[in-house]
Amino acid sequence: MADPTPPTFLAATLLHHSTPPPATRPHVTLTFAQSLDAKIAGAQGRQLILSGKQSMVMTHWLRTLHDAILVGINTALNDDPQLNEPPHHLPRPVVVDARLRLPVTCKLLRNFQGKTGRRPWVLCAASLNSAFLERKSALEAAGARVIEIPLQSDEQPEGRLPVPSILHGLRERGVNSLMVEGGARIIASFLAESVVDALIVTVAPVLVGEAGVGYQYPTSLSENGDVLPKFKAIHTETLGQDTVMSFASIPW
Ligand SMILES: NC(=O)C1=CN([C@@H]2O[C@H](COP(=O)(O)OP(=O)(O)OC[C@H]3O[C@@H](n4cnc5c(N)ncnc54)[C@H](OP(=O)(O)O)[C@@H]3O)[C@@H](O)[C@H]2O)C=CC1
Numbered sequence: 001m002a003d004p005t006p007p008t009f010l011a012a013t014l015l016h017h018s019t020p021p022p023a024t025r026p027h028v029t030l031t032f033a034q035s036l037d038a039k040i041a042g043a044q045g046r047q048l049i050l051s052g053k054q055s056m057v058m059t060h061w062l063r064t065l066h067d068a069i070l071v072g073i074n075t076a077l078n079d080d081p082q083l084n085e086p087p088h089h090l091p092r093p094v095v096v097d098a099r100l101r102l103p104v105t106c107k108l109l110r111n112f113q114g115k116t117g118r119r120p121w122v123l124c125a126a127s128l129n130s131a132f133l134e135r136k137s138a139l140e141a142a143g144a145r146v147i148e149i150p151l152q153s154d155e156q157p158e159g160r161l162p163v164p165s166i167l168h169g170l171r172e173r174g175v176n177s178l179m180v181e182g183g184a185r186i187i188a189s190f191l192a193e194s195v196v197d198a199l200i201v202t203v204a205p206v207l208v209g210e211a212g213v214g215y216q217y218p219t220s221l222s223e224n225g226d227v228l229p230k231f232k233a234i235h236t237e238t239l240g241q242d243t244v245m246s247f248a249s250i251p252w
């Protein structure tokens with residue numbers, strides 16, 4: 001990163017980091033880049049580099065300001081991300097991967113082996129299935145820490161780990177600030193649980209088209225009594241061709 005310090009609006013957006021997080025979860029920042037037509041990836045989840053150079057630098061600074069960075073397994077599979085920014089503070093990479101589909105050859109594990117990334121934590125559901133246990137052993141042998149997240153009830157959709165349990169599991173392991181990068185299903189799940197303290201959205205001046213991947217906020221107006229979940233605008237900044245908007249949550 002060429003700039004010696006983070007963009008100043010990040011400090012204003014993350015002011016709450018100066019106080020301890022709640023006992024049950026870390027401070028949560030949700031951030032992603034989207035097109036003008038609200039897509040975050042191409043058809044079939046193909047990775048799109050939507051952020052221009054300057055807004056990507058902003059995202060990389062944001063990574064250094066959090067204890068851990070979380071992505072869903074589809075993002076890990078499609079993008080094979082690194083989620084780090086050496087030589088700056090290396091956040092803990094966390095992959096939400098109920099069925100342990102993360103390949104042992106992924107960059108997160110290669111970076112850990114090469115000492116350019118921290119040990120990845122892979123969050124999964126408990127299972128006694130022999131193929132699952134084999135995958136678990138292989139991931140641990142490659143350096144991952146596999147953490148079982150308790151399911152809350154039989155109502156949990158198959159393959160979904162409950163967001164409150166994810167957050168509790170991270171908080172009790174010392175994560176005080178968490179940056180959530182996506183993808184679409186993870187964005188929807190975190191918004192649905194109203195656990196996002198800060199939201200930073202990069203809008204790139206491009207149109208992806210209807211085959212692209214977008215996120216859906218899952219609660220309909222009638223279900224929540226016509227009370228729309230709201231965020232307070234903190235700052236808008238033009239970075240290169242992109243518009244970066246930051247928001248803070250407003251308690252319901
Ligand atoms: N533009 C941007 O800023 C970004 C774009 N992306 C893009 O997003 C795309 C992937 O999005 P998407 O396909 O929605 O996948 P996600 O990366 O959101 O992963 C979703 C998967 O995670 C697992 N999972 C477990 N628990 C939960 C939970 N509580 N909520 C949601 N998912 C859970 C499920 O798989 P399982 O059942 O196997 O556990 C689920 O299918 C990628 O193509 C990537 O390029 C990603 C990040 C940022």
Ligand SMILES: Nc1nc(O)c(N)c(N[C@@H]2O[C@H](COP(=O)(O)O)[C@@H](O)[C@H]2O)n1
Nearest residue numbers: 033048049050051059079081082083181
């Ligand atoms: N900020 C931002 N802008 C984009 O255009 C993106 N596609 C993403 N994607 C996220 O960054 C990860 C890949 O980056 P690294 O390999 O870790 O440098 C990707 O997995 C998404 O989480 N972000």
